[in-house]
Amino acid sequence: MSGSCYTYSQQLMGTTVSLQLFVENQQAVAAVFNTIQALETRLTVNRDHSEVMSINHAAGKQPVAVSKLVFDLIRQAKAASLLPHSCFNFAIGPIVKLWKIGFNGHSIPPAKEIAHRLTLTNPHLIELDQAKYTVYLAKAGMEIDLGAIAKGYIADITRLVLAQYGIYQAIINCGGNVLTIGCSPLTPNQHWHIGLKRPFAKADSLLGILHVQDKSVVTSGIYERYFMLNEQLYHHIIDPFTGYPLDNELQSVTIISDNSLTGDIYSTILYGFGVRQGLNELEKHKDMGAIFVTKDKKIFIKSNQHFQFELLADDYELCQSFIPEQTQ
Structure with a gap:
């Protein structure tokens, strides 16, 4: 547990992007944020030209x-x-x-x-x-x-930029996409502690903490962007087969994977599948783990040994005994 921590942030991609380093290197910081800005300019659909x-x-x-x-x-x-x-x-x-x-x-x-x-x-x-x-x-x-994939892609590119400056311990947070690089110098077991946000609560209210090393953590949740009308919630995860917001038992899906692009893709896919089919799908992807959080406050975990999860919210139930049935 050594070294100072340096945190830098900028408003990019419609969110706050923050970078945490353990060496002071202004050149690397500038390179990271310039790269993100350049990629956003190429990939955005929120401006007329890209x-x-x-x-x-x-x-x-x-x-x-x-x-x-x-x-x-x-x-x-x-x-x-x-x-x-x-x-x-x-x-x-x-x-x-x-x-x-x-x-x-x-x-x-x-x-x-x-x-x-x-x-x-x-x-x-x-x-x-x-x-x-x-x-x-x-x-x-x-x-x-490319909104559902750009943050993950950009986070992965950031890892490559930092490597050019010899930096192999860092955290990049692109507003919901967290990429931990290397092992943490802040904890005895060298795991990073990543907070999982409590759905529909204040920004600093946590459901639990993930303990990870050199992993990406990406969450898709119905509480991120939504509006209410006649007591019905309409969120931003659209079902491409119906054109309406996806409606199933889930509040969120968090994917823990080696790279952030994979996390972006599969947080959407597994959210669409729901808990049972999502857990079955993970059997084919041993390089990924996931946390499913349901509307009735149950949490289902498939870690594949990639992370540990520490539950903080006492009104949510950790259901580790869930046995997914074979899909037809």
Whole structure:
């Protein structure tokens, strides 16, 4: 347990991005935040101009050439979108813009408009040319949205930037995506302690603490962005098959994995699956663990030895005896 801790933060990607280092290195800090800013500029759909928006503006017209970096991320996003029964869909842009959840002017869209826009969200209609790094949206009105994957990708790139400066102990927090790099100099067993937020509570109210080493921790939860209408909660995790917010037994899913991009993808996919099917799916992914938190305040854990979880909230129940049934 040695060394000083240096924390730096900036407002980027619509959230507070914070970096914790254990050596003072202003060059590394500047490189990290400059890299994040440059990547955000390429990937955002919240501004008129970016590489992603150039693809969206050309929907139904012509393919658009992008940088290798953006092409590679889009290729991975398409692959995740085409997994069987995947609730991850990077072509969901038209539906996200319709609901405006987390932005001003949110409301429940007309069913007819949702049905129309669903016809513009088929990931199969996005054509990629690996030789030319071009992306083509085959129907006018289609829009890709990398919001569900960009933070994880950027966190992973940050690890590479820090390695260029010889830094192998750090935490990067991209507002819900936490990447721990190396082992912690702050605790006797060298585990990082990462707080898991209590749903629908104050920002500093914790459900529990994860003990991890050199892992990414990513949470998808219905309490992150939502609005209430007639005592009904409408959250930002949209079901790509219905066009409405996903409605199941879950409040949140947290994925613990080696990299943050994987966490981003599977926190959405497993949230869509629900507890039983999600636990079954994890049997195929020994490199990942997960924490499922249900609306009736039960917590189901599949650690695969990647982390320990310490429960703090006494009104939640840790259900470690859950036996997932075989899926049909």
